[in-house]
Amino acid sequence: MPTTVIDEIIEKTENLTDEERSELMKLLLDQEKKNKPKKKGYVSPNTIWVKENSKNYRGMHIALKDGELIATGRTIKEANEKAKAKGVDKPLLHYIPAEDEEVWGGW
Numbered sequence: 735m736p737t738t739v740i741d742e743i744i745e746k747t748e749n750l751t752d753e754e755r756s757e758l759m760k761l762l763l764d765q766e767k768k769n770k771p772k773k774k775g776y777v778s779p780n781t782i783w784v785k786e787n788s789k790n791y792r793g794m795h796i797a798l799k800d801g802e803l804i805a806t807g808r809t810i811k812e813a814n815e816k817a818k819a820k821g822v823d824k825p826l827l828h829y830i831p832a833e834d835e836e837v838w839g840g841w
Contacts, residue, residue: 780826793832797825 747755779801787803797805797817804825805816817825831837 780828784828784830788830791830793830793835795827795829797822797827799825 747758750758780798783798783801783803791806795807795810795813796803797807797813799817799822804820804822805813807813807816810827810829814825814827817827
């Protein structure tokens with residue numbers, strides 16, 4: 735005997751035809767799409783970390799993996815070596831300029 739509304743729905747869906755089951759699934763998926771907030775696009779966890787934490791690491795090289803700080807260093811090589819020592823082979827290596835530092839991007 736069903737104890738919850740979900741149990742009752744599951745029991746009733748067992749008697750549906752394949753066509754009815756497909757129609758129900760389509761209806762549920764359509765409702766889910768309507769209720770989900772619209773995403774503007776994917777943002778990497780590393781990007782979020784840099785945006786939220788960069789002020790604390792100005793003038794340093796950092797190594798990130800999946801939105802977590804793995805290592806820091808005065809040089810990119812130092813940050814990478816520290817990350818590798820912690821078992822992270824391919825971290826995102828990033829330099830955060832000092833507040834008064836001019837950043838030059840090339841030609």
